[in-house]
Amino acid sequence: MSNSSMLTRTHPTVRWLIQLDLPHVVALEQDVSGLHWQQDDFLDTLRSIDTIGQVAEVDDEVVGFIVYRTGAQEASQEPTLRRLFPAAILGAKEPDFFPPPVQIELLNIAIAPAWQRHGIGQMLIRKPEQKLFQRGGHIRALVPENNLAMQLFLRDAGYKAAQVRRACFGDQDGYLMLRCV
Numbered sequence: 001m002s003n004s005s006m007l008t009r010t011h012p013t014v015r016w017l018i019q020l021d022l023p024h025v026v027a028l029e030q031d032v033s034g035l036h037w038q039q040d041d042f043l044d045t046l047r048s049i050d051t052i053g054q055v056a057e058v059d060d061e062v063v064g065f066i067v068y069r070t071g072a073q074e075a076s077q078e079p080t081l082r083r084l085f086p087a088a089i090l091g092a093k094e095p096d097f098f099p100p101p102v103q104i105e106l107l108n109i110a111i112a113p114a115w116q117r118h119g120i121g122q123m124l125i126r127k128p129e130q131k132l133f134q135r136g137g138h139i140r141a142l143v144p145e146n147n148l149a150m151q152l153f154l155r156d157a158g159y160k161a162a163q164v165r166r167a168c169f170g171d172q173d174g175y176l177m178l179r180c181v
């Protein structure tokens with residue numbers, strides 16, 4: 001690649017979503033997501049201390065976003081440590097120095113139509129996974145049954161359909177998709 005084409009080439013970058021981004025993010029959401037979050041939905045969701053919003057930018061323009069919620073998993077739900085370390089090693093009580101596995105819920109993600117299929121969704125969805133690789137756990141996403149693109153996108157990212165939730169998007173079913181680490 002020549003020096004000039006390297007200089008003009010645009011690379012998406014990911015950073016935290018800030019309040020100034022909201023008009024762009026809401027417009028993008030209304031354009032493509034199908035969940036129809038309004039500005040107040042973003043504000044209410046992101047006000048919560050366990051919820052994270054990130055945006056992808058190209059040349060200072062917001063071209064995608066992701067919102068997810070993180071939480072520690074109850075020991076009874078995903079006994080990762082018990083699987084890795086038998087009772088003989090762990091004893092009756094798990095020691096405090098093992099952080100509990102994380103449970104992440106993907107709440108919303110959207111990429112501007114002009115930037116879809118450029119790997120930006122993949123770039124954003126890898127962000128919450130970093131927490132899983134540190135501590136183990138799972139990410140879950142509830143996807144409307146008619147959103148085939150999202151199902152294929154998640155499948156490509158290693159998610160598996162785990163459950164059908166009847167009529168959870170109005171009259172539409174939702175597929176619960178999980179990625180476990």
Ligand SMILES: CC(C)(COP(=O)(O)OP(=O)(O)OC[C@H]1O[C@@H](n2cnc3c(N)ncnc32)[C@H](O)[C@@H]1OP(=O)(O)O)[C@@H](O)C(=O)NCCC(=O)NCCS
Nearest residue numbers: 033109110111116117118119120121122149150152153156
């Ligand atoms: C689903 C979405 C987030 C994917 O983002 P993206 O940046 O276009 O996805 P990527 O370029 O990272 O795609 C990675 C892989 O996922 C799969 N994939 C993504 N979109 C796909 C589509 N429309 N059809 C089939 N496979 C698809 C492909 O395997 C793709 O790899 P490839 O391009 O090398 O074939 C994006 O299409 C989008 O914003 N959709 C509308 C919003 C939405 O539905 N949000 C969910 C609300 S529940």
